């Protein structure tokens with residue numbers, strides 16, 4: 001007996017409405033995608049995502065939005081597709097520095113990504129003419145706001161490309177349901193001294209729209 005192939009169902013979680021609207025413009029009414037505004041920060045993102053996944057079935061969850069880029073890794077206006085999602089402040093401060101929960105023996109602060117899928121998405125976004133890289137995306141509850149903290153974080157996490165505030169929450173909710181997850185971020189600001197007036201939010205939202213158009217074509 002031949003079984004009809006069902007279309008893939010994808011849940012995209014953003015933190016705020018402006019990000020959701022940018023993603024929606026890029027997706028152009030593609031009904032395979034459901035958009036959720038999950039709120040700012042990992043707790044709100046996790047709870048919102050888990051609530052939707054409890055009553056609906058999806059094949060893929062994507063955390064999408066704007067982010068800060070590490071200087072020399074991801075420039076303003078560029079796109080980062082997560083190779084790994086890492087909660088960078090989940091652990092303990094010790095006399096010898098930061099210990100993550102993996103070292104403490106309490107689970108993991110890292111969520112793995114399907115590299116083949118992330119590579120396909122990265123290539124599709126690149127085909128839209130956008131600067132894009134695959135790299136670790138950190139989740140933090142507190143936005144980095146000084147040069148000193150930025151330097152310390154870059155030293156502790158040398159392979160990180162970007163930081164944002166929701167990826168790990170979305171990823172844990174998806175992981176607990178056995179659903180694969182991606183994180184796609186566009187860079188609005190360099191990570192460092194806080195100056196929100198310098199954030200290029202409009203440019204990052206335009207890049208998010210274009211990246212979402214690429215996403216639609218590859219999935």
Ligand SMILES: O=C(O)c1cccc(C(=O)CC[C@H]2O[C@@H](n3cnc4c(=O)[nH]cnc43)[C@H](O)[C@@H]2O)c1
Pocket residue numbers: 015016018019039040041065066067068069142143144163164165166188189190191201
């Ligand atoms: O003010 C606006 O018009 C506006 C439009 C869209 C988004 C925003 C946000 O403030 C989004 C907050 C969201 O952005 C992520 N983010 C951006 N830069 C950083 C950063 O340097 N470090 C950490 N997170 C960053 C984060 O995920 C926030 O939830 C405003």
